[in-house]
Amino acid sequence: MADSNDFFVYILLCENNAFYTGITNDLEKRIKTHIKGRGAYYTKVHTPTKLLMAWRVPSKSVAMSIEYFIKSKTKKIKLDFIEKKLILKNEYIKEKSIKKSDISIKSVQASFIDKLNKTIDTL
Secondary structure, rough: OOOOEEEEEEEEOOOOOOEEEEEEEHHHHHHHHHHHHOHHHHHHHOOOEEEEEEEEEEOOOHHHHHHHHHHOOHHHHHHHHHHOOOOHHHHEEEEEEEEEOOOEEOOOHHHHHHHHHHHHHHO
């Protein structure tokens, strides 16, 4: 699914209706870890129920920056990022004052997200 240097930024919906945002270099493995209660403390306490969205980025440092950017936004804005896939890149480059051509933020294919959500349902 990804080049060896690629990272993912993702948003999970948790059982308390809150969003959890994280990063990983192996999205499928990380989602399974969260579901099994061995992920982050937050997802141990508030079980994830669905992967809402994920983006592929070229490095860990970019992933960490985007994760912080998303976490600093309201739930309404996070919903916009999920529903309007291109808006994350546009808002991120505007806030960071960088050129669109200087960064790669690609939405993960819906079919792959659906596959991971089926995994969530079976665990």
